[in-house]
Amino acid sequence: SESRKIMIEPHGGRLINKELPEREKQRILEQNNEFEKIKTDSETWKVIKNIAFGVFSPLEGFMTENDTLNVLEHMYLENGIAWPFPIVLDSSQDEVSNLKEGDSVILTDNFNNPIALLNIKDIYGYNKKKFAEKVYGTLDKTHPGVNRVFNQKEKLIGGNIYLLKGLPPIFPELDLKPIETRVLFKARNWERVVAFQTRNPPHLGHEYVQKAGLTFVDGLFINPVIGRKKPGDFSDQVIINAYKALIDNYYPKNRVVLSTFETEMR
Structure with missing residues:
Protein backbone atom coordinates (compact mmCIF):
# COMPACT_ATOMS: atom_id res chain seq x y z
CA SER A 1 0.00 0.00 0.00
CA GLU A 2 1.01 3.64 -0.39
CA SER A 3 1.05 4.17 3.38
CA ARG A 4 3.61 1.41 3.73
CA LYS A 5 5.99 3.28 1.44
CA ILE A 6 5.97 6.53 3.39
CA MET A 7 8.74 6.72 5.99
CA ILE A 8 7.56 7.73 9.44
CA GLU A 9 7.65 11.49 9.99
CA PRO A 10 10.20 13.05 12.35
CA HIS A 11 8.80 13.63 15.83
CA GLY A 12 6.69 16.77 15.62
CA GLY A 13 6.38 16.51 11.83
CA ARG A 14 9.58 18.31 10.77
CA LEU A 15 13.25 17.36 10.92
CA ILE A 16 15.10 20.25 12.54
CA ASN A 17 18.38 21.55 11.13
CA LYS A 18 20.14 24.31 13.07
CA GLU A 19 23.41 24.25 11.15
CA LEU A 20 24.17 27.62 9.60
CA PRO A 21 25.39 28.07 6.01
CA LEU A 164 28.84 27.23 14.93
CA LYS A 165 31.15 24.32 15.71
CA GLY A 166 30.33 20.63 15.87
CA LEU A 167 31.59 18.42 18.69
CA PRO A 168 34.17 15.92 17.37
CA PRO A 169 32.40 12.53 17.49
CA ILE A 170 33.74 9.63 19.56
CA PHE A 171 33.20 7.22 16.65
CA PRO A 172 33.24 9.35 13.47
CA GLU A 173 32.32 6.50 11.13
CA LEU A 174 29.19 5.80 13.19
CA ASP A 175 28.08 9.39 13.75
CA LEU A 176 25.11 9.61 11.38
CA LYS A 177 22.74 12.56 11.44
CA PRO A 178 19.01 11.79 11.22
CA ILE A 179 18.90 13.12 7.65
CA GLU A 180 21.79 10.80 6.76
CA THR A 181 20.05 7.74 8.17
CA ARG A 182 16.94 8.61 6.17
CA VAL A 183 18.96 8.93 2.96
CA LEU A 184 20.70 5.63 3.73
CA PHE A 185 17.42 3.81 4.38
CA LYS A 186 16.04 5.14 1.10
CA ALA A 187 19.18 4.13 -0.81
CA ARG A 188 18.76 0.59 0.51
CA ASN A 189 15.08 0.59 -0.46
CA TRP A 190 14.04 0.02 3.14
CA GLU A 191 10.35 0.81 3.40
CA ARG A 192 9.97 -0.38 6.99
CA VAL A 193 12.68 -0.09 9.64
CA VAL A 194 12.77 -1.26 13.25
CA ALA A 195 15.04 0.60 15.68
CA PHE A 196 16.75 -0.69 18.81
CA GLN A 197 18.32 1.76 21.25
CA THR A 198 20.69 0.35 23.86
CA ARG A 199 23.32 1.27 26.43
CA ASN A 200 24.81 -2.24 26.74
CA PRO A 201 26.60 -4.81 24.59
CA PRO A 202 24.22 -7.30 22.96
CA HIS A 203 23.14 -10.42 24.83
CA LEU A 204 20.87 -13.31 23.83
CA GLY A 205 17.72 -11.43 24.74
CA HIS A 206 18.72 -8.46 22.58
CA GLU A 207 19.67 -10.76 19.72
CA TYR A 208 16.30 -12.50 19.88
CA VAL A 209 14.34 -9.23 19.85
CA GLN A 210 16.42 -7.79 17.01
CA LYS A 211 16.21 -10.89 14.81
CA ALA A 212 12.50 -11.23 15.49
CA GLY A 213 12.03 -7.63 14.43
CA LEU A 214 13.96 -8.25 11.23
CA THR A 215 11.49 -10.93 10.17
CA PHE A 216 8.77 -8.25 9.82
CA VAL A 217 10.72 -5.32 8.32
CA ASP A 218 13.35 -4.48 5.73
CA GLY A 219 16.09 -3.24 8.01
CA LEU A 220 17.31 -2.93 11.60
CA PHE A 221 18.69 0.34 12.99
CA ILE A 222 20.85 -0.16 16.12
CA ASN A 223 21.44 3.03 18.09
CA PRO A 224 23.82 2.61 21.08
CA VAL A 225 23.89 5.42 23.64
CA ILE A 226 27.50 6.43 24.20
CA GLY A 227 29.10 9.03 26.43
CA ARG A 228 29.23 9.61 30.18
CA LYS A 229 27.64 6.76 32.11
CA LYS A 230 27.22 5.70 35.70
CA PRO A 231 29.93 3.67 37.50
CA GLY A 232 29.92 0.00 36.53
CA ASP A 233 28.48 0.48 33.04
CA PHE A 234 30.21 -1.06 30.02
CA SER A 235 32.67 1.15 28.15
CA ASP A 236 31.67 2.64 24.80
CA GLN A 237 34.38 0.69 22.97
CA VAL A 238 33.16 -2.64 24.33
CA ILE A 239 29.58 -1.88 23.26
CA ILE A 240 30.59 -0.84 19.74
CA ASN A 241 33.03 -3.72 19.22
CA ALA A 242 30.41 -6.25 20.31
CA TYR A 243 27.83 -4.88 17.89
CA LYS A 244 30.32 -4.70 15.04
CA ALA A 245 31.19 -8.37 15.59
CA LEU A 246 27.51 -9.33 15.61
CA ILE A 247 26.73 -7.33 12.46
CA ASP A 248 29.83 -8.42 10.53
CA ASN A 249 29.68 -12.10 11.37
CA TYR A 250 26.15 -13.06 12.24
CA TYR A 251 23.34 -10.77 11.10
CA PRO A 252 22.07 -10.79 7.48
CA LYS A 253 24.28 -8.70 5.22
CA ASN A 254 23.09 -5.18 4.38
CA ARG A 255 20.09 -5.47 6.70
CA VAL A 256 21.54 -3.55 9.67
CA VAL A 257 22.71 0.04 10.23
CA LEU A 258 24.74 0.93 13.33
CA SER A 259 24.82 4.57 14.42
CA THR A 260 25.67 6.08 17.80
CA PHE A 261 23.67 8.48 19.97
CA GLU A 262 26.05 10.65 22.01
CA THR A 263 24.41 11.83 25.20
CA GLU A 264 24.88 11.69 28.94
CA MET A 265 22.98 8.98 30.82
CA ARG A 266 20.33 10.89 32.75
Missing part, protein backbone atom coordinates in the same frame (compact mmCIF):
# COMPACT_ATOMS: atom_id res chain seq x y z
CA GLU A 22 29.16 28.57 5.97
CA ARG A 23 28.96 32.24 4.96
CA GLU A 24 26.54 33.06 7.79
CA LYS A 25 28.66 31.10 10.25
CA GLN A 26 31.79 33.03 9.27
CA ARG A 27 29.96 36.35 9.59
CA ILE A 28 28.95 35.54 13.17
CA LEU A 29 32.43 34.28 14.07
CA GLU A 30 33.97 37.49 12.72
CA GLN A 31 31.65 39.44 15.03
CA ASN A 32 32.39 37.13 17.96
CA ASN A 33 33.76 39.89 20.19
CA GLU A 34 30.50 41.85 19.97
CA PHE A 35 28.50 39.13 21.76
CA GLU A 36 28.19 38.28 25.44
CA LYS A 37 29.56 34.79 26.17
CA ILE A 38 28.29 31.88 28.26
CA LYS A 39 30.68 29.00 28.90
CA THR A 40 29.25 25.46 28.65
CA ASP A 41 30.57 21.98 29.42
CA SER A 42 31.05 19.06 27.04
CA GLU A 43 27.70 17.49 27.97
CA THR A 44 25.86 20.68 27.05
CA TRP A 45 27.81 20.74 23.79
CA LYS A 46 26.40 17.28 23.03
CA VAL A 47 22.89 18.59 23.66
CA ILE A 48 23.54 21.51 21.30
CA LYS A 49 24.79 19.12 18.64
CA ASN A 50 21.74 16.86 19.05
CA ILE A 51 19.39 19.83 18.74
CA ALA A 52 21.24 21.20 15.70
CA PHE A 53 21.26 17.90 13.79
CA GLY A 54 17.60 17.17 14.49
CA VAL A 55 18.12 14.31 16.93
CA PHE A 56 15.89 16.20 19.37
CA SER A 57 13.30 17.30 16.78
CA PRO A 58 11.06 19.26 17.17
CA LEU A 59 13.23 21.22 19.64
CA GLU A 60 15.06 24.16 18.06
CA GLY A 61 16.87 25.16 21.21
CA PHE A 62 16.73 25.07 24.98
CA MET A 63 13.28 25.00 26.56
CA THR A 64 11.49 28.13 27.67
CA GLU A 65 9.82 28.29 31.08
CA ASN A 66 6.39 27.34 29.69
CA ASP A 67 7.79 24.31 27.87
CA THR A 68 9.81 23.23 30.91
CA LEU A 69 6.80 23.45 33.24
CA ASN A 70 4.58 21.60 30.75
CA VAL A 71 7.13 18.82 30.37
CA LEU A 72 7.61 18.47 34.13
CA GLU A 73 3.86 18.34 34.81
CA HIS A 74 2.45 16.62 31.73
CA MET A 75 5.34 15.30 29.57
CA TYR A 76 4.15 17.52 26.71
CA LEU A 77 5.58 20.67 25.15
CA GLU A 78 3.39 23.76 25.27
CA ASN A 79 2.32 23.05 21.66
CA GLY A 80 0.97 19.62 22.64
CA ILE A 81 3.79 17.47 21.25
CA ALA A 82 4.83 14.65 23.59
CA TRP A 83 8.23 15.20 25.25
CA PRO A 84 9.21 13.46 28.50
CA PHE A 85 12.37 15.24 29.65
CA PRO A 86 13.37 18.90 30.07
CA ILE A 87 16.20 20.03 27.78
CA VAL A 88 17.49 23.13 29.56
CA LEU A 89 20.50 25.44 29.72
CA ASP A 90 21.51 26.49 33.23
CA SER A 91 23.37 29.70 33.96
CA SER A 92 24.42 31.71 36.99
CA GLN A 93 22.82 34.95 38.13
CA ASP A 94 26.06 36.77 37.29
CA GLU A 95 26.11 35.38 33.75
CA VAL A 96 22.56 36.54 32.99
CA SER A 97 22.66 39.86 34.88
CA ASN A 98 23.28 41.84 31.68
CA LEU A 99 21.07 39.68 29.45
CA LYS A 100 17.40 39.97 28.53
CA GLU A 101 14.78 38.48 26.23
CA GLY A 102 15.69 39.16 22.59
CA ASP A 103 19.46 39.22 23.15
CA SER A 104 21.82 36.94 21.25
CA VAL A 105 24.78 35.35 23.04
CA ILE A 106 27.62 33.05 22.05
CA LEU A 107 27.87 29.71 23.84
CA THR A 108 31.48 28.58 24.18
CA ASP A 109 33.39 25.46 25.16
CA ASN A 110 35.71 25.31 28.18
CA PHE A 111 38.45 27.03 26.15
CA ASN A 112 36.20 29.94 25.13
CA ASN A 113 35.85 28.73 21.54
CA PRO A 114 32.44 29.65 20.06
CA ILE A 115 30.20 26.62 19.53
CA ALA A 116 26.71 28.08 19.07
CA LEU A 117 24.64 31.23 18.85
CA LEU A 118 21.70 31.42 21.26
CA ASN A 119 18.77 33.78 20.68
CA ILE A 120 17.26 34.30 24.13
CA LYS A 121 13.49 33.88 24.52
CA ASP A 122 13.39 33.97 28.30
CA ILE A 123 15.45 33.72 31.49
CA TYR A 124 13.80 32.11 34.49
CA GLY A 125 14.32 30.60 37.91
CA TYR A 126 13.21 27.10 38.87
CA ASN A 127 12.75 24.83 41.86
CA LYS A 128 15.50 22.20 41.85
CA LYS A 129 13.63 19.88 44.21
CA LYS A 130 10.50 19.95 42.06
CA PHE A 131 12.58 19.50 38.91
CA ALA A 132 14.43 16.46 40.28
CA GLU A 133 11.35 14.84 41.81
CA LYS A 134 9.21 15.27 38.70
CA VAL A 135 11.88 13.85 36.39
CA TYR A 136 13.45 11.13 38.55
CA GLY A 137 10.85 10.42 41.23
CA THR A 138 13.44 10.85 43.99
CA LEU A 139 15.57 13.46 45.73
CA ASP A 140 18.37 10.97 46.46
CA LYS A 141 21.57 12.71 45.37
CA THR A 142 23.35 9.40 44.84
CA HIS A 143 21.24 9.20 41.66
CA PRO A 144 23.49 10.81 38.99
CA GLY A 145 20.61 12.69 37.37
CA VAL A 146 19.39 14.11 40.67
CA ASN A 147 22.94 15.06 41.60
CA ARG A 148 23.34 16.91 38.30
CA VAL A 149 20.12 18.85 38.86
CA PHE A 150 21.23 20.00 42.31
CA ASN A 151 24.60 21.04 40.87
CA GLN A 152 22.99 23.13 38.14
CA LYS A 153 23.20 26.91 38.33
CA GLU A 154 20.27 28.92 39.60
CA LYS A 155 18.86 30.27 36.32
CA LEU A 156 17.66 28.64 33.09
CA ILE A 157 17.80 30.25 29.65
CA GLY A 158 15.32 29.36 26.92
CA GLY A 159 15.90 30.09 23.25
CA ASN A 160 16.78 28.80 19.80
CA ILE A 161 20.35 27.81 18.96
CA TYR A 162 22.44 27.86 15.78
CA LEU A 163 25.47 25.59 15.60
Whole structure:
Protein backbone atom coordinates (compact mmCIF):
# COMPACT_ATOMS: atom_id res chain seq x y z
CA SER A 1 0.00 0.00 0.00
CA GLU A 2 1.01 3.64 -0.39
CA SER A 3 1.05 4.17 3.38
CA ARG A 4 3.61 1.41 3.73
CA LYS A 5 5.99 3.28 1.44
CA ILE A 6 5.97 6.53 3.39
CA MET A 7 8.74 6.72 5.99
CA ILE A 8 7.56 7.73 9.44
CA GLU A 9 7.65 11.49 9.99
CA PRO A 10 10.20 13.05 12.35
CA HIS A 11 8.80 13.63 15.83
CA GLY A 12 6.69 16.77 15.62
CA GLY A 13 6.38 16.51 11.83
CA ARG A 14 9.58 18.31 10.77
CA LEU A 15 13.25 17.36 10.92
CA ILE A 16 15.10 20.25 12.54
CA ASN A 17 18.38 21.55 11.13
CA LYS A 18 20.14 24.31 13.07
CA GLU A 19 23.41 24.25 11.15
CA LEU A 20 24.17 27.62 9.60
CA PRO A 21 25.39 28.07 6.01
CA GLU A 22 29.16 28.57 5.97
CA ARG A 23 28.96 32.24 4.96
CA GLU A 24 26.54 33.06 7.79
CA LYS A 25 28.66 31.10 10.25
CA GLN A 26 31.79 33.03 9.27
CA ARG A 27 29.96 36.35 9.59
CA ILE A 28 28.95 35.54 13.17
CA LEU A 29 32.43 34.28 14.07
CA GLU A 30 33.97 37.49 12.72
CA GLN A 31 31.65 39.44 15.03
CA ASN A 32 32.39 37.13 17.96
CA ASN A 33 33.76 39.89 20.19
CA GLU A 34 30.50 41.85 19.97
CA PHE A 35 28.50 39.13 21.76
CA GLU A 36 28.19 38.28 25.44
CA LYS A 37 29.56 34.79 26.17
CA ILE A 38 28.29 31.88 28.26
CA LYS A 39 30.68 29.00 28.90
CA THR A 40 29.25 25.46 28.65
CA ASP A 41 30.57 21.98 29.42
CA SER A 42 31.05 19.06 27.04
CA GLU A 43 27.70 17.49 27.97
CA THR A 44 25.86 20.68 27.05
CA TRP A 45 27.81 20.74 23.79
CA LYS A 46 26.40 17.28 23.03
CA VAL A 47 22.89 18.59 23.66
CA ILE A 48 23.54 21.51 21.30
CA LYS A 49 24.79 19.12 18.64
CA ASN A 50 21.74 16.86 19.05
CA ILE A 51 19.39 19.83 18.74
CA ALA A 52 21.24 21.20 15.70
CA PHE A 53 21.26 17.90 13.79
CA GLY A 54 17.60 17.17 14.49
CA VAL A 55 18.12 14.31 16.93
CA PHE A 56 15.89 16.20 19.37
CA SER A 57 13.30 17.30 16.78
CA PRO A 58 11.06 19.26 17.17
CA LEU A 59 13.23 21.22 19.64
CA GLU A 60 15.06 24.16 18.06
CA GLY A 61 16.87 25.16 21.21
CA PHE A 62 16.73 25.07 24.98
CA MET A 63 13.28 25.00 26.56
CA THR A 64 11.49 28.13 27.67
CA GLU A 65 9.82 28.29 31.08
CA ASN A 66 6.39 27.34 29.69
CA ASP A 67 7.79 24.31 27.87
CA THR A 68 9.81 23.23 30.91
CA LEU A 69 6.80 23.45 33.24
CA ASN A 70 4.58 21.60 30.75
CA VAL A 71 7.13 18.82 30.37
CA LEU A 72 7.61 18.47 34.13
CA GLU A 73 3.86 18.34 34.81
CA HIS A 74 2.45 16.62 31.73
CA MET A 75 5.34 15.30 29.57
CA TYR A 76 4.15 17.52 26.71
CA LEU A 77 5.58 20.67 25.15
CA GLU A 78 3.39 23.76 25.27
CA ASN A 79 2.32 23.05 21.66
CA GLY A 80 0.97 19.62 22.64
CA ILE A 81 3.79 17.47 21.25
CA ALA A 82 4.83 14.65 23.59
CA TRP A 83 8.23 15.20 25.25
CA PRO A 84 9.21 13.46 28.50
CA PHE A 85 12.37 15.24 29.65
CA PRO A 86 13.37 18.90 30.07
CA ILE A 87 16.20 20.03 27.78
CA VAL A 88 17.49 23.13 29.56
CA LEU A 89 20.50 25.44 29.72
CA ASP A 90 21.51 26.49 33.23
CA SER A 91 23.37 29.70 33.96
CA SER A 92 24.42 31.71 36.99
CA GLN A 93 22.82 34.95 38.13
CA ASP A 94 26.06 36.77 37.29
CA GLU A 95 26.11 35.38 33.75
CA VAL A 96 22.56 36.54 32.99
CA SER A 97 22.66 39.86 34.88
CA ASN A 98 23.28 41.84 31.68
CA LEU A 99 21.07 39.68 29.45
CA LYS A 100 17.40 39.97 28.53
CA GLU A 101 14.78 38.48 26.23
CA GLY A 102 15.69 39.16 22.59
CA ASP A 103 19.46 39.22 23.15
CA SER A 104 21.82 36.94 21.25
CA VAL A 105 24.78 35.35 23.04
CA ILE A 106 27.62 33.05 22.05
CA LEU A 107 27.87 29.71 23.84
CA THR A 108 31.48 28.58 24.18
CA ASP A 109 33.39 25.46 25.16
CA ASN A 110 35.71 25.31 28.18
CA PHE A 111 38.45 27.03 26.15
CA ASN A 112 36.20 29.94 25.13
CA ASN A 113 35.85 28.73 21.54
CA PRO A 114 32.44 29.65 20.06
CA ILE A 115 30.20 26.62 19.53
CA ALA A 116 26.71 28.08 19.07
CA LEU A 117 24.64 31.23 18.85
CA LEU A 118 21.70 31.42 21.26
CA ASN A 119 18.77 33.78 20.68
CA ILE A 120 17.26 34.30 24.13
CA LYS A 121 13.49 33.88 24.52
CA ASP A 122 13.39 33.97 28.30
CA ILE A 123 15.45 33.72 31.49
CA TYR A 124 13.80 32.11 34.49
CA GLY A 125 14.32 30.60 37.91
CA TYR A 126 13.21 27.10 38.87
CA ASN A 127 12.75 24.83 41.86
CA LYS A 128 15.50 22.20 41.85
CA LYS A 129 13.63 19.88 44.21
CA LYS A 130 10.50 19.95 42.06
CA PHE A 131 12.58 19.50 38.91
CA ALA A 132 14.43 16.46 40.28
CA GLU A 133 11.35 14.84 41.81
CA LYS A 134 9.21 15.27 38.70
CA VAL A 135 11.88 13.85 36.39
CA TYR A 136 13.45 11.13 38.55
CA GLY A 137 10.85 10.42 41.23
CA THR A 138 13.44 10.85 43.99
CA LEU A 139 15.57 13.46 45.73
CA ASP A 140 18.37 10.97 46.46
CA LYS A 141 21.57 12.71 45.37
CA THR A 142 23.35 9.40 44.84
CA HIS A 143 21.24 9.20 41.66
CA PRO A 144 23.49 10.81 38.99
CA GLY A 145 20.61 12.69 37.37
CA VAL A 146 19.39 14.11 40.67
CA ASN A 147 22.94 15.06 41.60
CA ARG A 148 23.34 16.91 38.30
CA VAL A 149 20.12 18.85 38.86
CA PHE A 150 21.23 20.00 42.31
CA ASN A 151 24.60 21.04 40.87
CA GLN A 152 22.99 23.13 38.14
CA LYS A 153 23.20 26.91 38.33
CA GLU A 154 20.27 28.92 39.60
CA LYS A 155 18.86 30.27 36.32
CA LEU A 156 17.66 28.64 33.09
CA ILE A 157 17.80 30.25 29.65
CA GLY A 158 15.32 29.36 26.92
CA GLY A 159 15.90 30.09 23.25
CA ASN A 160 16.78 28.80 19.80
CA ILE A 161 20.35 27.81 18.96
CA TYR A 162 22.44 27.86 15.78
CA LEU A 163 25.47 25.59 15.60
CA LEU A 164 28.84 27.23 14.93
CA LYS A 165 31.15 24.32 15.71
CA GLY A 166 30.33 20.63 15.87
CA LEU A 167 31.59 18.42 18.69
CA PRO A 168 34.17 15.92 17.37
CA PRO A 169 32.40 12.53 17.49
CA ILE A 170 33.74 9.63 19.56
CA PHE A 171 33.20 7.22 16.65
CA PRO A 172 33.24 9.35 13.47
CA GLU A 173 32.32 6.50 11.13
CA LEU A 174 29.19 5.80 13.19
CA ASP A 175 28.08 9.39 13.75
CA LEU A 176 25.11 9.61 11.38
CA LYS A 177 22.74 12.56 11.44
CA PRO A 178 19.01 11.79 11.22
CA ILE A 179 18.90 13.12 7.65
CA GLU A 180 21.79 10.80 6.76
CA THR A 181 20.05 7.74 8.17
CA ARG A 182 16.94 8.61 6.17
CA VAL A 183 18.96 8.93 2.96
CA LEU A 184 20.70 5.63 3.73
CA PHE A 185 17.42 3.81 4.38
CA LYS A 186 16.04 5.14 1.10
CA ALA A 187 19.18 4.13 -0.81
CA ARG A 188 18.76 0.59 0.51
CA ASN A 189 15.08 0.59 -0.46
CA TRP A 190 14.04 0.02 3.14
CA GLU A 191 10.35 0.81 3.40
CA ARG A 192 9.97 -0.38 6.99
CA VAL A 193 12.68 -0.09 9.64
CA VAL A 194 12.77 -1.26 13.25
CA ALA A 195 15.04 0.60 15.68
CA PHE A 196 16.75 -0.69 18.81
CA GLN A 197 18.32 1.76 21.25
CA THR A 198 20.69 0.35 23.86
CA ARG A 199 23.32 1.27 26.43
CA ASN A 200 24.81 -2.24 26.74
CA PRO A 201 26.60 -4.81 24.59
CA PRO A 202 24.22 -7.30 22.96
CA HIS A 203 23.14 -10.42 24.83
CA LEU A 204 20.87 -13.31 23.83
CA GLY A 205 17.72 -11.43 24.74
CA HIS A 206 18.72 -8.46 22.58
CA GLU A 207 19.67 -10.76 19.72
CA TYR A 208 16.30 -12.50 19.88
CA VAL A 209 14.34 -9.23 19.85
CA GLN A 210 16.42 -7.79 17.01
CA LYS A 211 16.21 -10.89 14.81
CA ALA A 212 12.50 -11.23 15.49
CA GLY A 213 12.03 -7.63 14.43
CA LEU A 214 13.96 -8.25 11.23
CA THR A 215 11.49 -10.93 10.17
CA PHE A 216 8.77 -8.25 9.82
CA VAL A 217 10.72 -5.32 8.32
CA ASP A 218 13.35 -4.48 5.73
CA GLY A 219 16.09 -3.24 8.01
CA LEU A 220 17.31 -2.93 11.60
CA PHE A 221 18.69 0.34 12.99
CA ILE A 222 20.85 -0.16 16.12
CA ASN A 223 21.44 3.03 18.09
CA PRO A 224 23.82 2.61 21.08
CA VAL A 225 23.89 5.42 23.64
CA ILE A 226 27.50 6.43 24.20
CA GLY A 227 29.10 9.03 26.43
CA ARG A 228 29.23 9.61 30.18
CA LYS A 229 27.64 6.76 32.11
CA LYS A 230 27.22 5.70 35.70
CA PRO A 231 29.93 3.67 37.50
CA GLY A 232 29.92 0.00 36.53
CA ASP A 233 28.48 0.48 33.04
CA PHE A 234 30.21 -1.06 30.02
CA SER A 235 32.67 1.15 28.15
CA ASP A 236 31.67 2.64 24.80
CA GLN A 237 34.38 0.69 22.97
CA VAL A 238 33.16 -2.64 24.33
CA ILE A 239 29.58 -1.88 23.26
CA ILE A 240 30.59 -0.84 19.74
CA ASN A 241 33.03 -3.72 19.22
CA ALA A 242 30.41 -6.25 20.31
CA TYR A 243 27.83 -4.88 17.89
CA LYS A 244 30.32 -4.70 15.04
CA ALA A 245 31.19 -8.37 15.59
CA LEU A 246 27.51 -9.33 15.61
CA ILE A 247 26.73 -7.33 12.46
CA ASP A 248 29.83 -8.42 10.53
CA ASN A 249 29.68 -12.10 11.37
CA TYR A 250 26.15 -13.06 12.24
CA TYR A 251 23.34 -10.77 11.10
CA PRO A 252 22.07 -10.79 7.48
CA LYS A 253 24.28 -8.70 5.22
CA ASN A 254 23.09 -5.18 4.38
CA ARG A 255 20.09 -5.47 6.70
CA VAL A 256 21.54 -3.55 9.67
CA VAL A 257 22.71 0.04 10.23
CA LEU A 258 24.74 0.93 13.33
CA SER A 259 24.82 4.57 14.42
CA THR A 260 25.67 6.08 17.80
CA PHE A 261 23.67 8.48 19.97
CA GLU A 262 26.05 10.65 22.01
CA THR A 263 24.41 11.83 25.20
CA GLU A 264 24.88 11.69 28.94
CA MET A 265 22.98 8.98 30.82
CA ARG A 266 20.33 10.89 32.75
